[in-house]
Amino acid sequence: MIGRIRGTLVEKSPGQALVECAGLGxxxxxxxxxxxxxxxxxEEIALHTHFAVREDAQSLYGFASRLDRDLFRLLIRVNGVGPKLAxxxxxxxxxxxxIRCVEARDANSLVKLPGVGKKTAERLLIEMTDRIGQLEGQFVPLSSAATGDRGVGAVVPASSHAPRDEAEAALIALGYKPQEATRAIGKVAEEGMSSENLIRLALRNMIPAG
Structure with missing residues (x-):
């Protein structure tokens, strides 16, 4: 099991990072x-990871915090939730x-996530209520450093694609319908915004923070 990777960030895009470690990417x-x-x-980067092996693929999933990684591992144990949905x-x-959604029994926020219908949301609330206890000691009260405002100043490297197109493509890859992605980006788009900030603001509007 590969539980952590540290190396040089070579490339990044919404949904994937290429990390060079000991000469391997x-x-x-x-x-x-x-x-x-x-x-x-x-720059150097360290990610907590989960290595998944299937008959047709091997995938490495990375997370900024151990809490996110450990929650990912609990999510994929829920019936009907695979790595992509997690x-x-x-x-x-x-x-x-x-975790706050589970504690508050907030199914409304969960059904706004791509791929999560009413039945899946209810299953998540039921099965994760007991499992989040396994994260004891890692879950701490939210502070300004633990909200979606972290990293606001980060910039996505320039590319040949318009930031708005990149942001819409990222939301579609996540599972949102094209019309949903276009509408969400259109509501927050302003001149000069990076694709990263467009995605961040669109997600905030689609899934209000708890």
């Missing part, structure tokens, strides 16, 4: 909440916000 799938915390390419959940809500 590791493609790491990440939720948006982790993407927002990444440094600039060329990443989607942790892209819309960080671990603190998700």
């Amino acid at each position: 590791y493609e790491v799938d990440i939720p948006f909440t982790t993407f927002f915390h990444l440094p600039e390419p060329g 990443v989607g959940i942790l892209s819309g809500l960080d671990a603190h916000q998700f």
Whole structure:
């Protein structure tokens, strides 16, 4: 099991980071909440990881905090929740916000996540109520450093694609319908905004913080 990786961040994009470690480049799938915390390419990075092996693929998932990684591992044990959906959940809500949803029995916030219907939301609330106790000692009260405002000043490297197009594509890849992505980005788009900030603000509007 690969539980942690430290190396140089070579590339980053919503949903994935390329980390060079000991001469090897590791493609790491990440939720948006982790993407927002990444440094600039060329800087050192450390991620808590989960290595998943299937018959047709091997995937490495990375998280900015151990709490997010451990919650991911609990989520994929829920019936009907695979790694892709778990990443989607942790892209819309960080671990603190998700735990608060469970504690408050807030199904409304969960159903706004891509791929989470009413039945899945109810299943999450039921099964995760007991399991979040396994995170005892890691869950601390939210502070200004633990909210979605972290890393606001980070900048996504320039590319040939318009930030708005990149942001819409990222939301669609996460599981939102194209019209939902276009509408969400359109509500927050302003001149000169990076794709990262467009994604962050769109997600905040779609999934209010608890």
